[in-house]
Amino acid sequence: MMHATVESSARPASGEARARPLLSLSGISKSFPGVRALNEVSLSLYPGKVTALIGENGAGKSTLVKIMTGIYQPDAGEIAIDGAVVELPGAHAAFEQGITAIHQETVLFDHLTVAENIFLGHAPRGFLGLIDWSRMRREAREVLEAMGAGHIDPDTFLRDLGIASKHLVAVARAMSIDARIVIMDEPTAALSTKEIEELFLLIEFLKSEGKAVLFISHKFDEIYRIADNYTVFRDGEMVGEGALAQTSQDAIVRMMVGRAVDQIFPARTPNIGGPLLTVSGLSHPTEFDNVSFELREGEILGFYGLVGAGRSEVMQAVAGLTRTSSGTMALAGETIAPQSAADAIAAGIVYVPEERARQGVVAGLPIFQNVSLPSLGRISKSGVLRLAEEFALARTYTERLDLRAASLSQDVSTLSGGNQQKVVIAKWLATKPRVIILDEPTKGIDIGSKAAVHEFMAELVADGLSVIMVSSELPEILGMSDRIAIMREGCMVAIHDNRGLDAETLVRAAAGIGS
Amino acid sequence: MIRSLARQREIWLAAAIALLIGFVAIRFPAFARPANLMSVFNDYSILIILALGQMVVILTRSIDLSMAANLAFTGMVVAMTNAAFPTIPIPLLIVMAMAIGATLGAFNGVLVWKLGIPPIVVTLGTLTVFRGMTFVVSGGAWVNADRMSAAFISLQRGWFLGLPVLSWFAIAAIIAFYLMMTRTPFGRALYATGVNPTASVYAGIDVGRTKFLAFCISGMVSGLAGYLWVSRYVIASTEVANGYELQIIAACVIGGVSIAGGIGTVGGAVLGALFLGVIGAALPVINVSPFWQLAISGSAIILAVILNARGEKRGGRIILKKAEAT
Incomplete structure (x- = not known):
């Protein structure tokens, strides 16, 4: 074949x-x-x-x-x-x-054998159109041997193989279909x-x-x-x-x-105070190691790196969503060790996740209930929600973000992507945070909404909030940050002042190209 | 949007119930008399209470198959306690029933929360365990009328403000659940957990704990229903409410509670239970065999699921659904 x-x-x-x-x-x-x-x-x-x-x-x-x-x-x-x-x-x-594609995570079937994976959908047929198992095994072995992968037994279940061997099986499949x-x-x-x-x-x-x-x-x-x-x-x-x-x-x-240059970023005069959030030696068993940085009051700290550099993972640890193996954090001089998102929110640190649909809005709940979700404790008295206060909270913050909606009682999923993003941001602002972590804040939204989000970030820091912005978009990182932290493969590579910094320096550092 | 659809469905369901009553009343006018409707409500009070507990669990993308077994066990323990110590006041027995039920529910909840076992597996297991425990504590023997105290039997048969006390239990449960769902952070957490668990975690909601508490609540109402059941039917046996878990789930599904979680209202669950109640009461009147009764409630369930599936599809945007799936 x-x-x-x-x-x-x-x-x-x-x-x-x-x-x-x-x-x-x-x-x-x-x-x-x-x-x-x-x-x-x-x-x-x-x-x-x-x-x-x-x-x-x-x-x-x-x-x-x-x-x-x-x-x-x-x-x-x-x-x-x-x-x-x-x-x-x-x-x-x-x-x-x-044409065949082999992805990061292979799209093969763990509960089938190597031979079945290779021949799925085009298995050799024998008597009465039944699958000819012995021929299938033989041909699978031939394909694997031709590739120098004869050590893989066609009868092994795929789940028992490592990722590299799974790639080999994926390639063997490609070979068997004459890709x-x-x-x-x-x-x-x-x-x-x-x-x-x-x-x-x-x-x-x-x-x-x-x-x-x-x-x-x-x-x-x-x-x-x-x-x-x-x-x-x-x-x-x-x-x-x-x-x-x-x-x-x-x-x-x-x-x-x-x-x-087709993107214009808001001009602002940074008014940066003393250190607010100090992270030192933060480590995770598998995702990141010995990460230290300092966020100052009224600052936008950009985090740049390739996908998988561990930026989001660090931020999730800071926001109490994942455990760390070692390291300390202090907010305004007081040591904090958030064990849950609720702890971090109470301390004044919020994390606005990247995937809006999955991690941000709660589709099916009305806008005002989305906005109040992390603040429910604050707007209830002895375990009873004060609905008037809840509505007022939602109105204050959605008006501040200029949200376009017919009614705050309408289902959040009826809004456009840009407006959903505004609901998510309103939700976090309503918790009155001191540190707001934005993970890819403008990913997948149109240019107009991007500009609105950037404008808004500038307003936030002008109001004295401190912002950490994780972004993979170079113009955004360079256009918005006061300082830029660069991560590569779970480690902090460098933190630069964003003065006269050029994109090439960032890309080189993030990709690990020696200069 | 999904909310307004749900509300619409409640209206449709109420209309269907009214239509059914009207249809039977053409031939048998007595069926539609207030006294008869009140007795249908009273007969199905226990189902209403149980459906409310089940709804809370289903909202969190879980299911509690062990409610009827929990009911049987708690009912047995309460009846045996009454037989052995007839002087214990009934309100105290009711509190005891709710506490025992909640403890069994908490056992389900811990397995789901801390060990991450799928709720359907956990409660399928505990369904059998609780039935077995009922047999163990009773030795297989029944507790019947002559061993129960007069107060034990008569409490829920009494009348208060023109309604049987049993009905008042259901009304109190409806009010309590309505307030919990709409006026407390916990009620909000139930919906958020069911619709989007990931976003809920980010918002500081403890999704596992919310599920645990939902199971405690379904256990607690099962315990309450345990007392009500044995005192109403004046018998506690290992076979009490056998298979009744399916009726409870059916009431929720017919009432528009989505098995996928996050969608459902108190009104819907109550109407779902009443729908089953009216069918159950009407069929003997119009001389249809009880076997048809099962087939008809089965068809109603399938019809409700089809309507739910279509309603949900219209409610959510397809792009978001896809993002959820990956």
């Missing part, structure tokens, strides 16, 4: 000056309500070559992968395989065209150094088999190690492509961050 692929699609890796792309995307655009995710982007993948797709968070990489695998339909543009235009109306169509285009979306995120080496051997094998590989990673050392070509995305546009051998890391970083 697999050998047929080698003969049909493998081309001489060298010699031809201009190989024909196996897959080419051109003029692909995709919009979601309020957000333009991709704007006329193009991408070419060549047989026997690894192309790295590089870009900041929110650059549109995941959207493109979903278009390539038939999950999203592009609003405009063409997808061509071997020069012929194809339609991918669904995941199955992409599968038929030989010609393999997309690897941050495959190394959860792997150890040794496992990454094994994965690279596997990618070399895919190259030698003539597959076209799309490799998505944030880590520059990996990209230079394994990829041949690169394509850089920024804010949903393709801003550069070429051969990696002729391009320096600096040039790529510039492509990633350089942008037209």
Whole structure:
């Protein structure tokens, strides 16, 4: 099965000056309500070559992968395989065209065996159309051995394998369906150094088999190690492509961050006081280690880093949502050790989570009940809610945020995304906090609402509140923060004053590129 | 939006009950007389009380299958206590019943809260355990009328302000639950926990503790119902209320309490129980076999679930639903 692929699609890796792309995307655009995710982007993948797709968070990489695998339909543009235009109306169509994606967390089935996972949906049939188990096992073993993964027993249950071996099974599945285009979306995120080496051997094998590989990673050392070509995305546009051998890391970083100034941030004169929140040596068994920082009164402290750098985890610990293994915290000189969100809220620290739908609003409850949710203790007397006071509280804070709603009794889920965000912020302000932690406050909202949120942050600090802003958007980090803390792989890398700081310095520090 | 839908459904359910009564009254006018309707309410008072307890649990995305078994055990203990010590005043016995019931409920709650076992598994287990305990304490023997004191039997049969005392128990429970659901932080926490547990944790609500307290409440009303049941039917046995948990859940579901949690009102649960009550009372009158009764209440449950599912789909935005699922 697999050998047929080698003969049909493998081309001489060298010699031809201009190989024909196996897959080419051109003029692909995709919009979601309020957000333009991709704007006329193009991408070419060549047989026997690894192309790295590089870009900041929110650059549109995941959207493109979903278009390539038939999950999203592009609003405009063409997808061509071997020069012929194809339609991918669904995941199955992409599968038929030989496109397969291997994700961070593999989408295989833990309770099935390796062989069943490899052949799910296309198992060899025998007598009466029943599954031919012995042939399935034999072919599974052949595929695994061809990949140099003969140590994996086809009869093992997938749940008993490590993540690296699961990747091998995912690749074996790709091989068994004659996949010609393999997309690897941050495959190394959860792997150890040794496992990454094994994965690279596997990618070399895919190259030698003539597959076209799309490799998505944030880590520059990996990209230079394994990829041949690169394509850089920024804010949903393709801003550069070429051969990696002729391009320096600096040039790529510039492509990633350089942008037209189309966002204006509120001008403010910081009035920064003494230290308010002091965190020292905060550690977690698995997520972060020895994190120390200080938040001063009336300050916006930005936290920058790649996804998975541990920023949200640190903030959740500060807000009493997760336990720590060691370290201390003090608020205005008094030691605090919040054991629950309620403790932190009472002390004056609130955490506004990133995922609005899942962690923010309580859909199904009216607006005013959403606003009062963390303040219920304060607005009740001997265990009885004072409804008039509850309503007044909601009115005060939603008016302050200029919320557009017909009535405060309407269900919060009937509001637009931007207005839901306002309800979430009103809810936290109503607790009268001293420290407010905003995790990706403008992720996924339109430009107009973003500006409103930024304006509002400026007002908060002007009122004497202190803000910690976790953000992966460079313009936001640079435009709003007084100081910027950078985290990488669970550790604090540096804290800079935001004076004359440029985006490249931040990206280098966050990605661990030596200067 | 979801709220107003629920309210609408309560109106529909009330209309359906009125229609049913009217339909029977065409042939048998006596059925619609206030005295008869009052006796239907009285007959189903225990179901109303139990449905309210069950609703609180279902709101938190849990379920309590052990309520009827809890009722049987508590009823047995209370009846045996009365038989052995007839001088203990009845109000004290009622407090004791509620305390025993709440303790059994707390046992369910701890397993759900601290060990994270799915509520359906926990209460399926304790259903059997509580029935077994009933057998152990009684040795399989019955406690019947001649061993119960006169006060024990007559209290809930007495009349007060024109209504049987048993009905007053249900009315008191309705008022207490209504106040709890709408006027206390705990009531709000029940809804928030059911609709969006993650957001509730961030808002400082202890989701596990809320579930635990919900089970304590369902246990407590089971205990109360235990006394009411054995004194009304004047028998305590290991078979008391066998299978009744399904009636309790049916009342909630028909009343628009969403099995997915977070949606449900006191009015809905009460009307759900009354709907079953009117069907139960009407069918013998129009000479339909009791076996049909089961089929009809079963159909009502399925119809209610279909209506609920459609109502919820319209209420929430699809984008948010997807985000929830991932």
